[in-house]
Amino acid sequence: MHDSLSPGPDTATLSVTELNRKVRLLLEGHFDFVWVEGEISNFAAPSSGHWYFSLKDSAAQVRCAMFRNRNQRVRFRPANGDHIRLRCRVSLYEGRGEFQLIAEYMEQAGAGALQAAFEALKTRLLQEGLFDPARKQPLPASVSRLGVITSPTGAAIHDILTVLKRRSPAIEVYILPVAVQGEGAAAQIVAAIERANRLAASGAVPLDALIVGRGGGSLEDLWAFNEEIVARAIAASALPIVSAVGHEVDFSIADMAADQRAATPSAAAEMLSPDQREQLALLAKMEADLRRAVQRKLAEARTRLDHLRSRLKHPGARLREQSQRLDELEQRLIRAQGNLLARKRGELALLESRLLAKSPAPRIQQWQRDMQRLQQRMESAVQVRLQGARRQLAHLAQMLDSLSPLSTLSRGYAIVTDQSGKVLADAAQVEPGDTVEARLARGSLRLNVLETRPAAEGEDRE
Structure with missing residues (x-):
């Protein structure tokens, strides 16, 4: 007879490590990202580049960690006593069984009022239907002329132009310069959107799409893109708009109103420019799809074989025959896959050779050589004629003199x-x-x- 407090023979006993792991998974699975505000204490920044600190208020505190790949995006150096807001995940440090927050984003707490205004405007415009996916326009399949509304001196325009030069240098870029923060920035952005639409509608500059955005910053820095007039101008635009405001973790009202949101300005440029390597990527995707299809067929065949095997009491020779047949089919599928890939590669090589054969470069070089040869012959003929004329002139002059x-x-x-x-x-x-x-x-x-x-x-x- 067992004591009621003693574990029974079938009761599972957890190690400390297992218990802490279960608690961590429970916490991380239950909580989504949360915002927490408090004062920094016990701040430490070891050589690894990670930050460790406590976040406290008047009644409690919690341990926090912000790893290097995240804290590199913070635009100020935190110190003990700073009042901050964190966007973080709830977790547990298994090694010490210590409850902690894993910070993804940090800002100074002064942005709290702006955040409240942001949430209020977002809720109002969402209820109005301004963010409804049904009213958003699809991006054009091909872009020849692209308008970019941003600061002409910021990092965003440099990143956009760099990506376009690498991926699609033929795209014509029209920069509509605006201030991206500070007083009057929102009005400049609205005026630029309206101007771009007028130019496109009149045919003066037939733009295909617009990128509206800037580089990263604090909530206050990005506020121009959280103004209601900017959201309404984006929603009213006849040109498709990709919003690219800040870094990956930044999210603005403009992002929600735009036809498409890009995590960064570089991502916006990639979204609107076809990559010259897409054909190779497509071929690789076809190969992967074919491989998965073959594997799926094989898995289905194995499943069916297992099912038949379970129904047969004595599979004997028939089972071995079916197994051999399955192997043969597998080999045929593998060969067919290889043949298809080889044929596609051959077709691609043939297309490349045809493209090179139609290149005007050899014909132009031959014309240049012919022109140089004719020029040399013409110069030689002119010299011969000049020398004969000089001799005739000297002879006539001599006769005239006599x-x-x-x-x-x-x-x-x-x-x-x-x-x-x-x-x-x-x-x-x-x-x-x-x-x-x-x-x-x-x-x-x-x-x-x-x-x-x-x-x-x-x-x-x-």
Whole structure:
């Protein structure tokens, strides 16, 4: 007979480790993410990069841990005495059996009023139906012109342009610069959305979609994207809008109103740009789907075989035959899978070779070589013609010089003319006292005739 407080022979006894693990799983499975506010104490930041601290109020405290991959996103350095708000998971540290919170996000507690306003606006717009998935537009299958509404100097535009350059450099990006925080930022964002829609509607800039967003920050930094006027402008946009506000843990009213929400600006760019490697990814997916289909068929065949085996008292030769048949089918399926993959790879290689064969580059290079060859021939022909012309010109100049009266004058002869310019060939053509002009090789003389002498008998006359 057993004592009522003693375990019976069938009662399971847990080790401390098992008990702590069950309690941890119970806590983590029961609680979703919770927000907790309090004051930091016993803050420690060891070399691992993790943070350990207590969060307390006037009546209680709880141990907290924030691991390095999460605390790197916190934009201030917490210290003992800081009043903060945590977004965290409820858990248990099994090693000490200690109840603790695993922090995912931390902000200074001053954001509490903003958080309350955020929740109130979210509830009102949700009840109004502004976030209804039925009113959201699908994103275009292909984007040629993309509008980006963000700060022109922030990290968000750099990340977006970097992703687009890597994935789809042909997409034309139109930046509509706005302030993303501070007074007037919400109005600038609304004006930019309306302007983008006007440009698209008029055909001046036929945009396909818009990205509206900014990099991460505190709730106060992101507040422009939690304004009601921004949410209504996004909901009224005829252009599909992807909201990309902050980091992965940040969530804004703009995200809920947009046609699609991206965790980061980079993710928004990826969402709207086709990756040039998608075909390879699609082929890999087809391979995986085929593999799963084969495995599913094999599993179904094995299940059926097991079922038949359970019904047969003496399976004997028939069971062995079916097993062999199953192996043959498995091998055929594997071969068929390999053949299909090989055929798809061959088709892909053929398409790549056809694409390369149609490239204009070889034809352009041949044209360039032909043009250089023709240019060289033309330059040679021009030089030959020029040299012949120079020789002909020199020859004609020499002949002209030999026939020119100037060469005669250069040997001491002169051409004498009367006052009317008539050339004098006979002394009898003038009288003493007449004025004549003698042209020399260089210059001329004006002369008075003193006397004339007739030509001697036998002198040549013209």
